[in-house]
Amino acid sequence: MKHIILLIVALLCMVGSNAQTRKPQMRKMGQTSQTVKGKTTSMGKNNRGARNKKSVDSNTLFWQRLIENAAKNSERERYEMTDRGRVMKNVKEKFSAWNEIREFEKTTAYELRLQQSSKFVFDSICYDAIVDRIGHNWSLDLEKYNADKEYFPITCNFNEIKATIYVSVPIAEAPQFQKDFNEYGGFQTAERLRRFDKFVYVQNMICPTSILVNRKPYWIWRGGNREGYYGEINDDFFIDADTAKVTYKDAKPLVVRFNDLGIKNKYLANYVYVLKKEEPVKPIMMPIDGNSELVDTDKIYEQVEEMPSFPGGSNALLSFIAANLKYSVVAQENGIQGRVIVKFVVEKDGRITDVEITRSVDPSLDKEAMRIVKAMPKWKPGKLKGNCVRVKYTVPIVFRLS
Numbered sequence: 001m002k003h004i005i006l007l008i009v010a011l012l013c014m015v016g017s018n019a020q021t022r023k024p025q026m027r028k029m030g031q032t033s034q035t036v037k038g039k040t041t042s043m044g045k046n047n048r049g050a051r052n053k054k055s056v057d058s059n060t061l062f063w064q065r066l067i068e069n070a071a072k073n074s075e076r077e078r079y080e081m082t083d084r085g086r087v088m089k090n091v092k093e094k095f096s097a098w099n100e101i102r103e104f105e106k107t108t109a110y111e112l113r114l115q116q117s118s119k120f121v122f123d124s125i126c127y128d129a130i131v132d133r134i135g136h137n138w139s140l141d142l143e144k145y146n147a148d149k150e151y152f153p154i155t156c157n158f159n160e161i162k163a164t165i166y167v168s169v170p171i172a173e174a175p176q177f178q179k180d181f182n183e184y185g186g187f188q189t190a191e192r193l194r195r196f197d198k199f200v201y202v203q204n205m206i207c208p209t210s211i212l213v214n215r216k217p218y219w220i221w222r223g224g225n226r227e228g229y230y231g232e233i234n235d236d237f238f239i240d241a242d243t244a245k246v247t248y249k250d251a252k253p254l255v256v257r258f259n260d261l262g263i264k265n266k267y268l269a270n271y272v273y274v275l276k277k278e279e280p281v282k283p284i285m286m287p288i289d290g291n292s293e294l295v296d297t298d299k300i301y302e303q304v305e306e307m308p309s310f311p312g313g314s315n316a317l318l319s320f321i322a323a324n325l326k327y328s329v330v331a332q333e334n335g336i337q338g339r340v341i342v343k344f345v346v347e348k349d350g351r352i353t354d355v356e357i358t359r360s361v362d363p364s365l366d367k368e369a370m371r372i373v374k375a376m377p378k379w380k381p382g383k384l385k386g387n388c389v390r391v392k393y394t395v396p397i398v399f400r401l402s
Contacts, residue, residue, distance in 0.1 A: 082204035165244040306383040308346035328364035350378030
């Protein structure tokens with residue numbers, strides 16, 4: 001807005017300056033004249049005219065440059081508000097900070113760190129910056145069903161970019177599909193990289209080129225119990241999924257070119273990052289010295305600086321277990337109770353893997369304890385020196401007869 005105001009002011013000043021220079025100049029009192037071959041001319045008239053012309057040219061050039069600079073600044077501000085502008089700014093700020101030598105880091109250690117980790121760190125920063133922008137101001141609107149051709153048009157709104165996909169749905173399934181779509185929020189999900197397959201830049205905004213469409217609702221109710229996905233889309237959700245293609249005009253690859261950032265790092269010269277569905281895999285790092293911040297994120301740790309946590313904390317974890325625990329009828333009839341200890345790994349993205357029983361009570365109770373842990377939503381991952389790492393975690397699940 002300030003650049004628009006500046007443009008208007010500049011134009012008005014430019015017009016006023018030109019108008020003023022066009023006013024007739026009055027001879028001042030005391031101005032002398034000279035006669036040249038019978039012609040009388042005003043002394044200084046030619047010099048004054050030259051000065052006026054020079055002044056006009058200088059003023060015009062000044063205001064033209066001011067207008068051009070204001071236009072460039074306005075265009076740059078608009079670019080910085082786009083997905084691409086935000087991604088590039090985010091990547092540049094974070095990688096520049098990592099790329100600097102630390103106060104207590106030897107030159108040899110610094111060089112080795114750049115050599116071993118530059119690509120991984122750059123890929124990780126790019127991945128996070130892009131994924132953070134995916135899904136912002138996105139919505140999918142289900143349009144009126146075409147009964148003759150048996151499909152639903154779906155209007156895709158990606159920021160200010162609009163596109164339409166067509167989903168084939170048999171007429172017998174159409175009412176239920178419409179109900180599930182409206183009730184469960186269409187295709188909105190935390191698993192954006194899996195739901196929206198590939199991406200491009202359209203007018204510097206991130207847009208998907210394909211969408212996985214499934215007719216299943218997110219939650220399945222059976223016998224009064226809710227079964228299914230608990231905040232994430234499991235693999236079985238995509239068994240019957242169809243891929244709807246989305247096309248755009250003037251689409252450009254969703255990449256980050258290192259050379260565009262203006263950062264010096266010989267190990268990344270001419271390097272281009274291309275988004276992949278999986279997070280970058282960090283190589284096994286060799287220790288440099290005691291001040292190194294390099295962390296092997298593939299290692300499974302027992303203790304870290306910031307341990308994993310259930311969403312909402314310990315009380316939320318206990319509430320989740322209590323709400324979802326199903327006491328085996330056989331165990332109840334036989335008076336079996338006790339504490340089952342379950343160990344698992346909280347992955348870097350918060351997923352629960354490698355679930356195992358370390359203290360057993362009864363096979364039926366053990367099975368139920370494992371089911372509860374596997375049904376948990378994603379945790380907040382553990383961190384070591386600021387890096388998300390894999391951490392072992394143990395949870396006791398108590399079965400007590402009242």
